[in-house]
Amino acid sequence: ALTASEDFPDADLSEETFRDRLLAEAENGRELTAAWSRALTAWDYDEQAAWTQEALRTQARRAAAYDRLQFGDDLRKALTAAVPIAELPGPVVIATEHTPWYTPERAAARS
Numbered sequence: 603a604l605t606a607s608e609d610f611p612d613a614d615l616s617e618e619t620f621r622d623r624l625l626a627e628a629e630n631g632r633e634l635t636a637a638w639s640r641a642l643t644a645w646d647y648d649e650q651a652a653w654t655q656e657a658l659r660t661q662a663r664r665a666a667a668y669d670r671l672q673f674g675d676d677l678r679k680a681l682t683a684a685v686p687i688a689e690l691p692g693p694v695v696i697a698t699e700h701t702p703w704y705t706p707e708r709a710a711a712r713s
Contacts, residue, residue, distance in 0.1 A: 621677045624684055639685045642667065646687060659690045 606615050627635050645651065645667045646659050654666040664687050668678045 617674055617677050621680045624677075624680050627684075635684045638681060642681065642685045643688070657690075659688055661687060661689070663687075 606613075623634055624638070627633075642664065646663055649658065651663075653670060654663060656663040656666050664682065665678075668681075673681070
């Protein structure tokens with residue numbers, strides 16, 4: 603809350619309060635979680651993000667977003683638990699070497 607404290611001088615805008623509200627939402631309402639879910643997911647999927655070179659949908663990308671927001675470890679853990687990263691699955695390796703199945707002989711037999 604770098605500038606918000608100027609706009610809301612009487613509000614408790616601490617990271618601890620934010621984390622506590624986020625954790626309490628599991629029991630009553632989810633407006634805060636829904637808002638952060640939309641923002642974090644948009645940043646996770648942003649293909650033209652000028653603010654990071656990290657790959658889409660990775661923990662490194664999410665960490666870069668948290669770094670720019672200057673969030674501490676406890677809040678990062680709470681947000682990631684509330685809004686998990688939809689990580690891309692790695693490639694499926696069927697064989698380490700390719701063996702052509704459609705050989706010239708097989709092609710000739712079918713023509």
